[in-house]
Structure formats: structure tokens, C-alpha cells
Amino acid sequence: MESTMSRKERLLVNAIDVEQEYKVIGLDLAKNDTSCVCIADSGEIIAIDRLSYSDLLEAAERLSPTIFAMEPCNGMHWLVNQLQDYGHECRVISGRAVQQYIESHFGKQKTDLNDAQAIAYLALDEMLRSIRAKTPSEMSIQALQAIRTQLTKQKVASIVCFKSMCQSYGISIGKNKSSVVDFISLLEETSKIPDEVKEALKMLIANYKVLRTRISKIDKVLEKIVVTNPTGKRLKDIPSFGVQCAARLLTIAPNIKDFKGPKDLVAYCGLVPRNITTGHIQKTAGITKRGDKLMRRNVVQAANVLYCKNKHGQLQSCKLKRWMDKKLKILPYPKFIIELAAKLLRIAYAVMRDGTEFDYARAGVARSALKS
Numbered sequence: 001m002e003s004t005m006s007r008k009e010r011l012l013v014n015a016i017d018v019e020q021e022y023k024v025i026g027l028d029l030a031k032n033d034t035s036c037v038c039i040a041d042s043g044e045i046i047a048i049d050r051l052s053y054s055d056l057l058e059a060a061e062r063l064s065p066t067i068f069a070m071e072p073c074n075g076m077h078w079l080v081n082q083l084q085d086y087g088h089e090c091r092v093i094s095g096r097a098v099q100q101y102i103e104s105h106f107g108k109q110k111t112d113l114n115d116a117q118a119i120a121y122l123a124l125d126e127m128l129r130s131i132r133a134k135t136p137s138e139m140s141i142q143a144l145q146a147i148r149t150q151l152t153k154q155k156v157a158s159i160v161c162f163k164s165m166c167q168s169y170g171i172s173i174g175k176n177k178s179s180v181v182d183f184i185s186l187l188e189e190t191s192k193i194p195d196e197v198k199e200a201l202k203m204l205i206a207n208y209k210v211l212r213t214r215i216s217k218i219d220k221v222l223e224k225i226v227v228t229n230p231t232g233k234r235l236k237d238i239p240s241f242g243v244q245c246a247a248r249l250l251t252i253a254p255n256i257k258d259f260k261g262p263k264d265l266v267a268y269c270g271l272v273p274r275n276i277t278t279g280h281i282q283k284t285a286g287i288t289k290r291g292d293k294l295m296r297r298n299v300v301q302a303a304n305v306l307y308c309k310n311k312h313g314q315l316q317s318c319k320l321k322r323w324m325d326k327k328l329k330i331l332p333y334p335k336f337i338i339e340l341a342a343k344l345l346r347i348a349y350a351v352m353r354d355g356t357e358f359d360y361a362r363a364g365v366a367r368s369a370l371k372s
Contacts, residue, residue: 011044012047012049013048016038021064022039022040024068024069024121025066026069027068028070028119029075030112033050035048036048038120039121047113060086067089068088069091069092069119070090077139078139081135093130098119101122106118140225141251145222145244149294155208158205158211162183162205166201169192171192222247226243238351240302240344241344249348253265253268263346265348266345267291268291268292270291270296271296271341299341299345300337302344303344310324323343
């Protein structure tokens with residue numbers, strides 16, 4: 001039925017008729033405007049090549065409740081929240097599903113209107129799972145962490161540049177020298193580096209200090225958000241999980257029951273083996289690395305911190321410690337870290353599902369943290 005309907009002629013218009021009833025309105029979002037395809041209750045396909053966001057929202061405010069559909073992109077969350085405030089249902093369709101629809105229904109002819117039409121018809125498929133848009137509070141956490149990531153990259157780049165410049169003048173900086181005081185002392189003591197280069201290197205150090213201060217400010221804001229959220233506070237108390245993991249998990253899994261079980265959460269973060277089957281041979285090749293990249297990176301870092309604490313005797317005796325010691329005897333370090341990261345996510349799932357604090361007496365052995 002869809003393939004027949006998708007081959008119908010499109011009626012090009014300049015604006016959405018707010019007096020008409022629509023099954024669905026498909027949007028192909030761009031930076032300043034959107035291509036729009038409306039499927040009327042009669043089956044008529046009405047297309048608008050370019051529609052400004054102000055005109056779209058003005059029409060949406062006057063339309064009777066309908067379904068708006070779009071692909072995930074940078075401005076998607078804001079638009080979804082605006083449309084939902086007007087009483088409309090929003091469905092976010094996977095870009096891969098849209099691509100496959102274009103290939104099968106439009107002969108790979110990818111245009112903005114073809115995309116919008118594909119999105120509209122895919123939104124009518126009740127079996128197709130849509131992507132959940134983030135709430136304003138989740139958007140705030142996401143934005144803060146994105147900015148923090150960029151500032152951290154700049155901070156690391158400043159230090160790497162400083163060390164490489166010093167190296168070019170025959171000065172090797174060891175790992176034991178990593179503070180601002182060490183760097184400034186080095187510049188003052190050496191005569192190998194010309195004065196004009198020293199001044200430029202001091203600019204790098206000053207930039208490093210500013211970036212470090214700004215990152216610290218963002219961390220304080222994120223910590224305040226996490227500790228004032230009951231679930232976030234419980235997540236933060238998981239060993240080595242910390243503010244960054246807790247904050248990220250609040251954005252990707254605000255309702256943990258959206259995941260059928262802990263394995264689904266681990267898989268969503270890309271920490272499960274990638275299976276390769278050919279003929280009668282089945283093997284695994286690393287982890288999938290699908291899903292939320294920042295959550296995966298944060299929880300792997302948390303696993304590394306927990307490993308170091310255990311290595312230096314800073315982790316109290318508990319089932320989690322005994323599980324770690326057992327795994328370390330049979331697994332190489334890289335695989336152990338991945339398994340430990342997955343373990344932390346399973347514990348986090350249990351904490352969120354049960355609404356209970358992390359319990360050293362229960363967590364750490366197979367399914368012990370997951371009992372109802």
C-alpha cells in the first residue's frame with residue numbers, strides 16, 4: 001500500500017493549510033528551513049519545498065493534533081518540544097530506515113522532498129521503533145557535557161603543544177612534571193628556548209589554566225544537577241561511576257524500563273561483542289561500539305579508575321572486589337576493562353530499576369545486583 005501511495009503525484013503548495021486534517025506531516029530539517037510533506041486523511045500528498053521554522057510553528061499552533069515526523073539532527077530536540085507543547089505527537093525516524101526507504105521506493109533519488117515523504121510514510125508504520133527526543137533538562141546536561149568535551153580537547157591540545165615545542169629544543173618533559181608550576185619553572189630555568197618562544201609558550205600555559213578553570217565550573221554545575229536528582233545521586237554513589245557517568249545515564253535512560261534488561265543497556269552503549277557468522281563458523285570481533293559514544297567512554301574511564309583503586313588497595317573488601325580479582329586472573333587487561341565497564345552498567349541498571357542505593361554486600365557477582 002505504501003509503495004503505491006508513495007508514487008502518487010505530489011501537490012506543491014507554499015504553506016500548510018491549517019483547516020485540513022492530516023495523517024502525518026514529514027519534515028526534512030535543514031539549518032534555516034525545512035522541506036515538508038503532508039499526507040492528508042484522503043491520501044493526498046501535499047508538499048512544500050521550503051518552509052521557515054517560524055511559519056511551521058505558526059501553522060502547528062493552529063493545526064488540530066497530528067503526527068509530525070523527522071530524522072534525528074542537532075535541532076530536532078528543540079523542535080519536538082515545541083510541537084509537543086502545541087499538542088502534537090512527534091516521531092523521530094532513524095536515518096538508516098529513511099535511506100532504505102529512498103533506495104526501495106525512489107530508486108536512490110535522494111532529494112529533500114523525497115526524504116520528507118519517506119519520513120512521513122515511515123512514521124505511519126506502528127511496528128517501526130522511533131527515537132525518543134530529549135527533554136529540556138536532558139538537553140541541558142547534553143549541552144554541558146558537549147561543551148566540557150570540547151574544552152577538555154583544547155586543554156589537552158595546549159599541553160601536547162607545549163611539550164612538543166619543548167621537545168623540539170631538546171627539553172624532554174617527563175610524566176612526573178604535569179603541573180602549571182612545573183611548566184613555568186622549566187621555562188624560567190632553561191636557556192635553550194629563545195625569549196620570544198618562551199613568551200608564546202607562557203600563553204599556552206595561561207590558556208591551559210583558563211580552560212581548566214572553565215571545566216571545573218562546568219563540573220560543579222553538572223554535580224549540582226546530579227545530586228539534586230534522587231536517581232542521579234544514587235548513580236553517583238556507585239564505585240568510580242562519578243558525576244559524568246551519572247549525568248550521561250540520566251540523559252540516555254531517564255526511564256530505565258525502556259530497556260528490557262541490563263543486557264540491553266550494555267548493548268546500547270556498544271559494550272557487547274560483535275558477532276560474525278559465515279557458513280558454520282561463528283566468531284566475535286571486538287565490541288560493537290554502537291550507541292552513545294560519550295557514555296561508553298565515560299564508563300570505560302570509570303572502570304579504569306576502579307581498576308586502579310583495586311590495584312592500590314583502595315577498594316574495600318566486597319563481592320565486587322572478589323569478582324574483579326577473579327576476572328583479572330583469567331582475562332587480559334583490555335578485555336577485563338570492558339567486562340568491568342559492562343558490570344558497572346548492569347549495577348547502574350539495577351540501582352535505577354529498584355530505586356535503591358548501591359549495596360557493597362550484594363553487587364559484584366553474577367546477577368546479585370539484579371535481584372528483584
